[in-house]
Amino acid sequence: MAQVSARKLQDWKDQGFEPGNCPVRQVLDHVSAKWPVLILLELGRKPMRFNELLRALPDISKRMLTQSLRNLERDGILRREVFDTKPPSVTYSLSALGEGFLPHLLALVDWAETGMPEIVAARQRFDTV
Numbered sequence: 001m002a003q004v005s006a007r008k009l010q011d012w013k014d015q016g017f018e019p020g021n022c023p024v025r026q027v028l029d030h031v032s033a034k035w036p037v038l039i040l041l042e043l044g045r046k047p048m049r050f051n052e053l054l055r056a057l058p059d060i061s062k063r064m065l066t067q068s069l070r071n072l073e074r075d076g077i078l079r080r081e082v083f084d085t086k087p088p089s090v091t092y093s094l095s096a097l098g099e100g101f102l103p104h105l106l107a108l109v110d111w112a113e114t115g116m117p118e119i120v121a122a123r124q125r126f127d128t129v
Helices: 002-014 023-031 034-045 050-056 062-074 096-128
Strands: 078-083 089-094
Touching (some): 023 062, 034 050, 034 062, 034 078, 062 078
C-alpha cells in the first residue's frame, strides 16, 4: 500500500501539482469537516429540506448549515432544488457525484467505529507519558 501511495504522490509531483492545489486537499477541505460529513450521511438517507436538516443536526447553527450546503452544492456533491410554491420550498439531495462519494464516506465511518477503541487507548497512552 505504501508503494501505491508513494507512486501516486510522485505522479502528482511529475504533473506539477503542488500541495496548495492538490485535488485531494481541495475535496477534503469541503467534505472532511464535522458538519459536511453529517449532512452527507443525512442526505444519503433521503432528500431533505433545510429545516429537516436543522432538526436532524440540532447542534449546527443556521449559518454553518447554510455555508456547508453552499460548499457542497458548489462542488457538485449535492443538488439544491427550488419548488415554485408560496413560499418557495427548497430540497437538498445528493447528486450523482455525491452518491458516488457516499460508499467511501461510509467506509471511513466504519473504519472510525472499528478503530475507535484502539484510538482511545493510544490517546490514553500518549497522555500519560
